[in-house]
Amino acid sequence: MTPPTSAKTSPQRAANQNLQHTPRPSADEAMEAVRTLIRWAGDNPAREGLIETPKRVIEAYREFYAGYDEDPEAVLAKTFEEVAGYDEIVLLKNMHFESHCEHHMVPIIGRAHIAYLPDKKVVGLSKIARLLDVFAKRLQTQELMTTQIADTIERVLQPRGVAVIIDANHECMSTRGVHKTGSTTITTQMRGAFKTDKDARGEVMRMVASSDIG
């Protein structure tokens, strides 16, 4: 087993983790910031329809960014070693996710396909889905999120291969700027056998593509 090659991406990960240690403002301070943005948009935060908005926005933020309070490695920590010799591809396909782009703080909505080739350690399927959400529920770029998911699976499960394929619509592309409605972005990270073995890579790509558009 070669060691994971994820060390190269650690500065990005460290940057993301540093954010988690930034002290949070109080709820009152956060609501005041929302009022400022309402005024920036050109409206009056004191008018009746907007009075409760700051409170709703900060509650929504708790949901959108819940991933900062979770440790991705802990999510995968409970593994099963007795898998009766199962050593073929495990693929979770078409997992819907919602994230927010770190450049505009608007939604990234898409689907993720995550596969690994176990080497003794297997993890509960729901844990892979939770791992996706831990990273999705943060400010993100699609590229970094794809890498973070692959890195974490590689580090914790030490599988023979990891494949992460994300296909998403960035609302900052469709609702502002270039207004390219309907375009999606695909990012992939192939590790281990999925990177070095053409057959393994071909098999996982076929599994992702089967009876499925994109």
Ligand SMILES: [Zn+2]
């Ligand atoms: Zn953006």
